[in-house]
Amino acid sequence: ILGTEDDDEEHIPHDLFTELDEICWREGEDAEWRETARWLKFEEDVEDGGERWSKPYVATLSLHSLFELRSCILNGTVLLDMRANSIEEIADMILDQQVGSGQLSEDVRHRVHEALLKQHHHQNQKKLSNRIPIVRSFADIGKKQSEPHSMDKNGNGNLISFSQVDLHFMKKIPPGAEASNILVGELEFLDRAVVAFVRLSPAVLLTGLAEVPIPTRFLFILLGPLGKGQQYHEIGRSIATLMTDEVFHDVAYKAKDRNDLVSGIDEFLDQVTVLPPGEWDPTIRIEPPKNVPSQEKRKIPGVPNGTAAHGEPEHPGGHSGPELQRTGKSETVAGQMINCVVYLFFFFREYGLSYLSLRASIGLWTAILCIILVATDASSLVCYITRFTEEAFASLICIIFIYEALEKLFHLSETYPINMHNDLDLLTKYSCNCVEPEHPSNKTLRYWQDYNISASDVPWGNLTVSVSEILELSEDDRGWFITPLGPNPWWTVIAAVIPALLCTILIFMDQQITAVIINRKEHKLKKGCGYHLDLLMVAVMLGVCSIMGLPWFVAATVLSISHVNSLKLESECSAPGEQPKFLGIREQRVTGLMIFVLMGSSVFLTSILKFIPMPVLYGVFLYMGASSLKGIQLFDRIKLFWMPAKHQPDFIYLRHVPLRKVHLFTVIQLSCLVLLWIIKVSRAAIVFPMMVLALVFVRKLMDFFFTKRELSWLDDLMPESKKKKLEDAEKEVGPGFRCVFFLFAIPWMSISLLPLQKQFTSTF
Secondary structure, eight states, X not given: OTTSOTTOGGGOOOOEEEEEEEEEOOTTSOOEEEEEEEESSSEEEBXXXXXXXXXXXXXXXXXXXXXXXXXXXXXXXXXXXXXXXXXXXHHHHHHHHXXXXXXXXXXXXHHHHHHHTSOEEOTTHHHHTTTSOOOOOHHHHHHTXXXXXXXXXXXXXXXXXXXXXXXXXXXXXXTTOEEEEEEEEEOTTOSSOEEEEEEEEEEEOOTTTSSSOOOEEEEEEEEEOTTOHHHHHHHHHHHHHHHHSHXXXXXXXXXXXXXXXXXHHHHHHHHOOOOOGGGSOTTOOBOOOSSOOOOGGGGSTTOOTTHHHHSOOOOOOOSOOGGGSOOSSOOOOOGGGGHHHHHHHHHHHHTTOOHHHHHHHHHHHHHHHHHHHHHTTGGGGGGGOOHHHHHHHHHHHHXXXXXXXXXXXXXXXXXXXXXXXXXXXXXXXXXXXXXXXXXXXXXXXXXXXXXXXXXXXXXXXXXXXXXXXXXOOSOXXXXXXXXXXXXXXXXXXXXXXXXXXXXXXXXXXXXXXXXXXXXXXXXXXXXXXXXXXXXXXXXXXXXXXXXXXXXXXXXXXXXXXXXXXXXXXXXXXXXXXXXXXXXXXXXXXXHHHHHHHHHHHGGGOHHHHTTSOHHHHHHHHHHHHHHHTTTOHHHHHHHGGGSOXXXXXXXXXXXXXXXXXXXXXXXXXXXXXXXXXXXXXXTTGGGHHHHHHHHHHHHHHGGGTSOHHHHHHHSOOOOOOOHHXXXXXXXXXXXXXXXXXXXXXXXXXXXXXXXXXHHHHHHO
């Protein structure tokens, strides 16, 4: 049924708004149809007091009412693709069919016809009744089509007054939506039920029938004898709930006869989960879920009924897409990185060598090595960076952000303590004046001595603070461009390749891990990934910044994640109770351009920026670091250590992986994170880049302790290496050579730089 007529515009499914009206009889008053419930996605009921709508909730139906609904469709009147322009025409066609089939007598026909045309009273009329006239009955509308009082007029001659519409609720209805009206109730003159299911073609705007002015596509009518009002109500709820079901909704649009509708109900019954009556309270309203599973499997032919709701849900795979496959050609259309350079800074300063020239040499070598990585298609190795490595690295960067922000805030509180004993009554009288220090520092005394001045020579009362906005070099003994050799010996240019290797590893890992996090499938990015191009731009900027003595240009993990999170796009129109749908990321260049323009402009805005308190800036860094930790699965798994099994959240990996294996995975990942932190703050920080790279190898070793199925839920599966390439590599470079290199190279590099480490530690 669902695979046909895709090009038939008459039967293209639309979003549906469903309204349940029940006929209400009161002594001394004329009968009217009263709105009792509505559905956009979830059910909303008019509360018993009749004053307000309930919170949206997941509809719970009785199995008996579903079977009765099936019987109604099987035995009642079904009119598909009816062409009518008013409720009168629809009522006439339905009742003519009933009389013709012998289900209704002529004397009862008129009274049923009259009941169907009764006035409709909607819930929103109570709050609008003070400023608008009450909604007229269909009979009145038919009599007064020529009245010019309303604001709009549709092609069918029905009149619309938008002053009668709840515009706030109207915003939640998707554009192009159609209405499904359910009319149920008891009539004392009936001795048997009158049942009809109608699909209009095209949809017609029947003014006043629904609470919102949208065209009606479906009508379901169930009128019966007295004594079964609750039963009719539950059947009405059942058909309304089916109309919001993704599969039956499409079946209703494309059905060719009653058998197709019955098949749709049967498919729905196959997917239904029954709750035992003695083990739950039917009056409890189930909150709408945050994420609704896809129903696409139910639409695929050949899938056994009942498997869509209970089968293994799909989980996002790795990030080894076509952009990470080796192509044989390239795409040539942060603080930790300079740790080794910091060591060398003190070393060369001690021996009278130029630090900036050495830094320029290291930067140029790093740029050359990065360009070689681009040319050799090395970015394809990013497919080995799985979520295990991403989370460990991103967690470290976020923790560094948080730690350093707190550290600086603590330092500020010690250096500039807050006066906790100030008098609020004198708050406006406080002032800031420059006064002679009681105990001048040694630096101040040396300054006075060098310039031959004393404390009495300083006009303390007239001193002001000024900020220079002149763009000039920070040191007099350097130019705008730095030569790689400078005053240093020639061999320093060659020796610079050793720290450049470490910088290249860290830049490659930092850049590519950040890119992998940003390019995750769940971000739904439309533009392709540019791993090679990004690395090329980083390499070019590294060379430029090194020659000019500027800070190196690298990927800022926390800033990049925060930037992407700020650009998330969600659906503006969502049904009551439905969570806004994540649509993707606003992919544009404006915000990135403006960020760097503002960063550059900040040099000339120091007179304004000086008024921003430093704690505010550090608070921003603290917030950014904390917010970037939210999506990291590691911290969710850490909480499981202290949580009893019955209180653990329903994480999808807990359904498929034993808890002990989850804990083992967490312990390994947490150990790697702790080790990275220890290395980062210790004298062995020179080998930090190698340790980041080692995360990939640790993850590879985990293949021996976990099954592929377990890793597919806890992490991304690493791509299988091709045996032929491995064998060729073994012939060219034996495993013994690689082991000897790593065993001797890393310790040699660490030992050779011990003097620098001591100097670095003593200086700080």
